[in-house]
Amino acid sequence: MADRTTTRTARTKSAIFGAAEKLFLDHGYTGTSMDAVAELAGITKQTVYSHVGDKESLFLEVVDRMTGGAGDSLAARMVPPATVSSAEAYLVEFAEQQLEIVLTPRLMKLRRMVIGEHARFPALGQMLHRRGPGRSIARLAEVFETFAQRGLLKTGDARRAAVYFNWLVMGEPTNDAMLLGDDLLPGNAARRAHAEECVRIFMAAYGS
Known part of the structure; x- marks a missing residue:
């Protein structure tokens, strides 16, 4: 169970950072919202905050x-x-x-x-x-x-x-x-x- 949880967490973080990288590079800091990161990563905004903070x-x-x-x-x-x-x-x-x-x-x-x-x-x-x-x-x-x-x-x-x-x-x-x-x-x-x-x-x- 612990291994599955670790793998799921790693996949979630990978999706978040992949989405954030694309959005920040394309739109800069000001032009990127956490809503957009969550949408592109395919997860909820609450999940994004819980994994990476602000x-x-x-x-x-x-x-x-x-x-x-x-x-x-x-x-x-x-x-x-x-x-x-x-x-x-x-x-x-x-x-x-x-x-x-x-x-x-x-x-x-x-x-x-x-x-x-x-x-x-x-x-x-x-x-x-x-x-x-x-x-x-x-x-x-x-x-x-x-x-x-x-x-x-x-x-x-x-x-x-x-x-x-x-x-x-x-x-x-x-x-x-x-x-x-x-x-x-x-x-x-x-x-x-x-x-x-x-x-x-x-x-x-x-x-x-």
Whole structure:
């Protein structure tokens, strides 16, 4: 009985967050009501409140789940740096995977929404940065320290090098998509070429 209850609760929450994500991304915080979330999820409004609290809590949780999910996906795809023989090959793969995971219409909508709601929810920007680029930079800094210890890179300040690499990879394509629209999101070939060029530039400064 307990397992069935847990499964039912998980399904209900999944429906709520799925509906809330779509509505918040399409209509923003102000334009989304808990009635609409309940209707789209196929449950009662009372059930929504009992599982997630109020609208503000639901909104913050949706943003947290979306940003954290992207980071989880990237971490799951990458091999442990201790097993790597080529820093250059690893970084090309890392950059390409990061571009594929982050540069999606869904996450670009999220970024625009967070910027639009910054005055109402100043903590949102901090959350997105911590769970998004902040997490990526922290992971890269650990990788660079490992590579430096193994003689694959000469980074000095590993975190500083991670900051430079992260924004070398993400800066231009993210800004293009944010400001000029999702049509500017790069395809597979463009992502690969951009990743290779960014790594070439980075290795010119930090390669062993």
